[in-house]
Amino acid sequence: MIYLMRRLATFPLVLLGVSILVFVAIRMVPGDSITAMLGTEAGLLTPAQRDSLAAYFGIDQPWFVQYWRWIGGILYGNFGISVTYGRPVLDVILERFPLTLELALLSMIIALAVGMPAGIYAATHSEKPSDLGVRIVAMIGQSTPSFVLGLLIIYTLSAGFGVLPAMGEFAPLWQDPLRNLSQLILPAITLGFAFAASVTRISRSAMLDVLSDDYVRTARSKGASARSVIWRHALPNALIPVVTLSGIEFGYLLGGAVIVEQIYALPGLGRMVLDAILQRDYALVQGAVLFIAFNFMIVNLLVDLAYVGLDPRIRLGEQ
Amino acid sequence: MTPLLSVRDLHVGFGRDPQANEVVRGISFDLADGETLAIVGESGSGKSVTALSINRLIDFGGGRITGGAMKLKRADGSLFDLTSAAEPQLRGIRGAEIGMIFQEPMTSLNPVLTIGSQIEESFRLHRGLTGRQATAAAKDALDRVRIPDAARRLKYTPNQLSGGMLQRVMIAIALACNPRLLIADEPTTALDVTVQAQIMALLAELKRETGMSVIFITHDIGLVAGIADKVMVMQNGQAVEQGELNQILDRPRHPYTQHLLQDVPHFARGGATRADGQRDKDPHAEPALKVDGLVVRFPLKSNFFSRATGAVHAVDGVDFDLMPGETLAIVGESGSGKSTTAKAVLGLVRSTRGSFSVGARKASAERSAKPVQMVFQNPYASLNPRLAIESILAEPVIANGGRVDTETRAKMASLLERVGLPRNSLERYPHEFSGGQRQRLCIARALMLNPSVVVLDEAVSALDVSVQAKVLELLVELQREFGLAYLFISHDIAVVERIAHRIAVIYAGQIVEIGDAASVLSKPKHSYTKKLIAAVPTIDRRREHFEIDTRQVPSLVRPQGFEPAPALWERFGSDHMARVEA
Numbered sequence: 001m002i003y004l005m006r007r008l009a010t011f012p013l014v015l016l017g018v019s020i021l022v023f024v025a026i027r028m029v030p031g032d033s034i035t036a037m038l039g040t041e042a043g044l045l046t047p048a049q050r051d052s053l054a055a056y057f058g059i060d061q062p063w064f065v066q067y068w069r070w071i072g073g074i075l076y077g078n079f080g081i082s083v084t085y086g087r088p089v090l091d092v093i094l095e096r097f098p099l100t101l102e103l104a105l106l107s108m109i110i111a112l113a114v115g116m117p118a119g120i121y122a123a124t125h126s127e128k129p130s131d132l133g134v135r136i137v138a139m140i141g142q143s144t145p146s147f148v149l150g151l152l153i154i155y156t157l158s159a160g161f162g163v164l165p166a167m168g169e170f171a172p173l174w175q176d177p178l179r180n181l182s183q184l185i186l187p188a189i190t191l192g193f194a195f196a197a198s199v200t201r202i203s204r205s206a207m208l209d210v211l212s213d214d215y216v217r218t219a220r221s222k223g224a225s226a227r228s229v230i231w232r233h234a235l236p237n238a239l240i241p242v243v244t245l246s247g248i249e250f251g252y253l254l255g256g257a258v259i260v261e262q263i264y265a266l267p268g269l270g271r272m273v274l275d276a277i278l279q280r281d282y283a284l285v286q287g288a289v290l291f292i293a294f295n296f297m298i299v300n301l302l303v304d305l306a307y308v309g310l311d312p313r314i315r316l317g318e319q
Numbered sequence: 320m321t322p323l324l325s326v327r328d329l330h331v332g333f334g335r336d337p338q339a340n341e342v343v344r345g346i347s348f349d350l351a352d353g354e355t356l357a358i359v360g361e362s363g364s365g366k367s368v369t370a371l372s373i374n375r376l377i378d379f380g381g382g383r384i385t386g387g388a389m390k391l392k393r394a395d396g397s398l399f400d401l402t403s404a405a406e407p408q409l410r411g412i413r414g415a416e417i418g419m420i421f422q423e424p425m426t427s428l429n430p431v432l433t434i435g436s437q438i439e440e441s442f443r444l445h446r447g448l449t450g451r452q453a454t455a456a457a458k459d460a461l462d463r464v465r466i467p468d469a470a471r472r473l474k475y476t477p478n479q480l481s482g483g484m485l486q487r488v489m490i491a492i493a494l495a496c497n498p499r500l501l502i503a504d505e506p507t508t509a510l511d512v513t514v515q516a517q518i519m520a521l522l523a524e525l526k527r528e529t530g531m532s533v534i535f536i537t538h539d540i541g542l543v544a545g546i547a548d549k550v551m552v553m554q555n556g557q558a559v560e561q562g563e564l565n566q567i568l569d570r571p572r573h574p575y576t577q578h579l580l581q582d583v584p585h586f587a588r589g590g591a592t593r594a595d596g597q598r599d600k601d602p603h604a605e606p607a608l609k610v611d612g613l614v615v616r617f618p619l620k621s622n623f624f625s626r627a628t629g630a631v632h633a634v635d636g637v638d639f640d641l642m643p644g645e646t647l648a649i650v651g652e653s654g655s656g657k658s659t660t661a662k663a664v665l666g667l668v669r670s671t672r673g674s675f676s677v678g679a680r681k682a683s684a685e686r687s688a689k690p691v692q693m694v695f696q697n698p699y700a701s702l703n704p705r706l707a708i709e710s711i712l713a714e715p716v717i718a719n720g721g722r723v724d725t726e727t728r729a730k731m732a733s734l735l736e737r738v739g740l741p742r743n744s745l746e747r748y749p750h751e752f753s754g755g756q757r758q759r760l761c762i763a764r765a766l767m768l769n770p771s772v773v774v775l776d777e778a779v780s781a782l783d784v785s786v787q788a789k790v791l792e793l794l795v796e797l798q799r800e801f802g803l804a805y806l807f808i809s810h811d812i813a814v815v816e817r818i819a820h821r822i823a824v825i826y827a828g829q830i831v832e833i834g835d836a837a838s839v840l841s842k843p844k845h846s847y848t849k850k851l852i853a854a855v856p857t858i859d860r861r862r863e864h865f866e867i868d869t870r871q872v873p874s875l876v877r878p879q880g881f882e883p884a885p886a887l888w889e890r891f892g893s894d895h896m897a898r899v900e901a
Contacts, residue, residue, distance in 0.1 A: 214426040220376055221421075222441050222492065223414035226406075236431045311431055312476040 007301055014297060015290055019074075022289040023067055026282055033057060033083045033280040057083060059282070070286065079290075080283030084276065089287035092272070097291075100269040102173060102180075103188055103260075104253035108246060110192030115199025116242065122200070123207035124230060134200060141197025150190040150263040157186075170267050187264045191257055195249050202245050206238035213237070239310050247303035251296040322349040323392050323532050324373070324500060330386035331365075331372050337383040342368045344556040345387070348549075352499070355526065355533040357543040357564075359579070360553035361783040366536050369553070370504050373534070374417045375401060375409050391416065394499065415445040418493030422505040424485035428477040434461075434488045435473030441495035460491040464521060482653075483514035490521065497529060504536045511652040511810060516854035519545055538784055540579050541586065541813070541856040544568060552576045568858050583784040584791070586813040586855045589840030593795070596645070596820045596835065606640035606676075607804035608664070608691070608772045613637040613673035615656075615663050619876065629878050633659040635828040636883060637673075643771065644798060646805040648819035648836070650812065650851070654875070656828040657808045661774045664806065665693055677772060692765035696777035698757035702749040708735075708760060709745040715767045727767075734763040737800075738793060755786035759793065766797070776808045791817050812855045816840060821894070824848045828875055829883070834895030844889070844897035 079089035122134040256270025276284040331343040389401035438457040461469035464487040507515035551561035560573040615634040738759040887899040
């Protein structure tokens with residue numbers, strides 16, 4: 001409990017660092033929101049019009065004043081107004097986030113459901129043809145770019161079966177679960193395939209390590225069956241690397257998956273951030289990056305807590 | 320009468336072509352009910368492979384039985400063919416009729432499961448017990464191996480217990496279903512000598528209670544005397560000699576058995592100490608190393624920002640001096656502070672208090688002077704595998720600001736020759752050498768800077784017994800030749816007896832007894848020294864009964880600011896004193 005509070009206490013420090021970085025970085029990109037918004041029309045603005053627009057958006061102030069105002073607002077839960085959407089940044093993000101979270105969860109479920117059994121199977125059949133087969137598929141999975149796989153899936157379905165992925169207006173899970181799943185299942189498979197490949201490789205190598213440990217030999221000397229040796233004795237000891245990898249991948253997916261969202265026309269966080277950068281929508285980029293960083297930290301914390309559950313030797317917060 | 324286990328012409332091989340890579344080449348023996356067979360041999364002799372072949376665990380280690388027959392008499396009197404049995408049948412034998420314990424109790428138990436559930440598993444597999452019944456059976460099993468407070472300990476995970484306790488848990492698991500054969504593969508090698516005595520006593524007592532047969536595998540022929548009825552000596556996959564215990568120990572016929580019995584260090588109660596002590600010859604000589612009031616404490620903090628709440632008193636007020644040409648052995652068990660003392664002398668850990676002086680120079684407490692060099696325990700881990708021997712030997716010279724010139728090269732060559740390695744070793748890499756040769760390399764490396772003191776931290780512990788003897792011989796020769804002073808850290812009393820002039824016994828961070836080797840070993844005064852020496856197995860003590868004692872080593876954690884009471888010493892003779900016990 002004390003450990004948890006100490007960990008949470010470090011969050012504001014990290015977020016402060018992230019906020020400075022993103023604030024500076026986005027301002028190093030040439031151009032400003034007015035030009036980005038109005039395009040060629042911006043050239044037609046009189047200097048006075050331009051100044052008043054800049055004053056309206058607050059970008060006429062020196063950068064530290066802008067930063068101060070932004071941070072000050074955040075303390076009151078105000079992340080600013082998105083220039084492109086004309087709405088509060090937090091609203092825009094929270095509207096997009098459920099899709100991204102759902103997609104990340106689905107991908108992880110697919111990855112674990114496919115990757116762990118495949119990895120365990122390969123480890124217990126090590127150096128046999130079936131092991132080699134699993135390793136080759138995993139290698140292909142890791143090295144295939146998601147746009148190739150995504151387009152391949154769409155092409156196969158439409159050309160081969162005449163089925164088109166459910167496009168059109170995105171339906172949130174709580175409004176139309178069936179339609180929602182039919183929209184998300186293909187993107188989730190696309191993302192989950194590479195994810196599953198990593199899980200396969202790491203669970204295979206972790207299992208191989210563990211299977212040669214002394215306590216596995218002890219279990220066998222007791223007369224334990226092959227299944228009990230694998231599931232009861234070896235697997236719990238091989239889970240830590242799998243959890244570590246899954247945590248990192250999952251945290252990464254929570255930041256949005258630009259390419260897959262683009263291919264399947266999904267309104268996720270990834271495309272939103274990309275558009276915001278292109279539009280120089282400073283407030284939205286800054287808010288989104290802070291949000292993503294916060295999620296990543298939460299996931300990391302959960303991973304660390306999971307270690308404690310998995311291995312009694314790990315005690316958090318001790319030196 | 321049919322023997323419990325009969326092994327005929329067993330051959331075991333490894334790899335893709337097991338016939339060509341045989342590790343066990345034609346072993347035969349019979350084991351009667353209630354009998355104990357000791358299999359003695361050095362690493363690579365095939366003794367562990369033989370053991371693992373009996374319950375066919377060798378199948379999982381990449382081994383194959385390539386020939387021979389093994390028959391086990393089952394509880395119902397039928398004969399079971401172990402060589403040809405299929406895996407499901409073997410599972411009914413393992414744990415139920417053949418129990419096994421291993422060398423490393425620390426790694427042989429599953430770290431994520433409670434010891435209770437690991438014991439219960441045996442009852443579940445072979446007795447069909449579940450729930451309460453299984454828990455009750457597990458508690459009885461722990462009681463049987465004399466683990467105090469068994470009901471509570473069932474909920475512990477292995478990291479919460481000491482090595483000796485864990486080995487008891489292993490024994491509890493192996494004996495859970497009353498197997499009629501117990502295979503013990505070096506069960507005490509990883510344990511301290513007093514803990515070893517405890518485990519041996521326990522095994523002997525359980526054997527009496529249950530009437531089981533035991534196959535006891537060890538590299539230590541001294542340990543055999545206490546437990547075996549029959550002995551089989553193995554070398555290079557073959558049994559070079561086997562017979563009754565007394566016959567093997569008293570009238571060995573094979574030269575290898577004779578070598579194991581005679582050339583290898585065996586404890587002789589102070590009767591085999593060195594006679595070339597320097598101490599009396601020149602009373603005014605300057606010590607090569609003098610340590611005064613050495614204290615090493617590691618503060619305990621609950622987190623990085625908070626203040627220390629206590630400290631681990633790893634070394635608590637250690638004084639000694641070491642003359643040129645003399646060996647002082649620091650003897651103690653794991654956790655006693657002996658290695659920390661060595662590291663402090665080398666400046667590898669910061670000492671909290673105390674001073675050292677090396678030779679005439681006074682060194683600061685933070686950093687020892689260069690004349691102290693070190694040889695570590697594990698020759699496999701203490702040589703960088705990517706460096707050629709030449710670079711390894713050049714390392715201390717370079718680290719000390721020197722250059723590798725013709726003089727350095729000449730020194731390398733002569734030292735290599737001196738430690739008994741071929742001159743062309745310089746271009747070779749560590750993996751091309753055996754364990755004993757690597758330890759010789761480590762010794763040569765330590766001598767590159769002409770040290771006056773060499774700290775040898777368990778320097779021969781990782782070596783096979785016959786290699787041990789040769790390295791000890793080399794150390795003695797080098798000591799005479801260069802007038803080296805050795806600080807010899809060891810847990811092995813038999814080895815210490817061969818090399819030490821003086822012995823300091825360290826317990827819970829403090830020296831409890833110090834003096835000349837012969838008198839400390841033959842007339843120990845402090846109760847801990849007595850206990851330590853009584854625990855050393857010797858070939859003369861046949862079937863001796865050890866008392867079971869479950870006392871634990873005291874905790875070294877003390878509250879902040881704690882200072883131990885000043886030591887009171889009682890003198891016995893000119894060079895022998897012991898701490899007065901409260």
